[in-house]
Amino acid sequence: MMAAPKRKAMGRGLSALLKDTGEVNSAADVNADKIVGAIAEIEIEKIHPNPDQPRTQFSKEALEELAISIRELGIIQPITVRKNGNDSFTIISGERRYRASKIAGLETLPAYIRLADDQTMLEMALVENIQREELDSIEIALSYQRLIDECSLTQEAMSDRVGKKRSTVTNYLRLLKLQPIVQAGLRDKMISMGHARAIVSVENEEDQMKIYETIIAKDLSVRQVEDAVRKLRQAENETSGTKTATPTLPEKYVEVQENLSEKLESDVSLSRSKRGKGKIVIPFKNDKDFERILSLLNS
Structure with missing residues (x-):
């Protein structure tokens, strides 16, 4: 390794x-x-x-x-x-x-x-820290996570505090799911944020490391890494016997699905055909939950 x-x-x-x-x-x-x-x-x-x-x-x-x-x-x-x-x-x-x-x-x-x-002071210090230009992506992600864990802020409230889109906050937080060596590589600028966002969609840490090492060895572009991740998912589907009639969602659609699920606090599913036709399904538990989701969609 x-x-x-x-x-x-x-x-x-x-x-x-x-x-x-x-x-x-x-x-x-x-x-x-x-x-x-x-x-x-x-x-x-x-x-x-x-x-x-x-x-x-x-x-x-x-x-x-x-x-x-x-x-x-x-x-x-x-x-x-x-x-x-x-x-x-x-x-x-x-x-x-x-x-x-x-x-x-x-x-x-x-x-x-x-x-x-020091609760109020901590929140102010973290928000100020995030605004610093010299911070790397992992340092920003850690500051976001601390605002959630130690200041009890939701992602929605945090995006308001730091003046960033919720999707931007979510993308940074996802970086903390990377294997530690990959995180270190991102901090040391051995890979870019684009590379990291492609790698983080791979759950298995060993597979993350293989892709990371290939990026370093062959100087892969972000697009090449996205293609490698897509092929890996297809191979996993074939190995597990999963039908592949439904194509793998492009990364940007996966992010939309995750962002909607987090914003609406519901298990949102998104599907898309090869021709681009698709649908978004938002489940709700009862009439009250429906009204809650509707309010969030209109906010």
């Missing part, structure tokens, strides 16, 4: 960050805005699991596999911690990455720092 070069540390050292800001434990403290949303390299020994973490079982085999990936690539997605004061941090999200990093022998871990009562 092709390995991308290991990435350097993602954030500033914690001591350097705190030297500039002083002791900050709450959003009400001076310089809190310089802490919230920042990434710092924190010593693993100062990070502690959340005692109220509902997940208590972690697959040893899966952790070992993740540890191997971390040794090769470093951490693609920082964990999120809450600062407790006295150089102590509690994990909010990312305990699996934390455990795997310990297995991998890392001494520090990149982490987003949260403070007490």
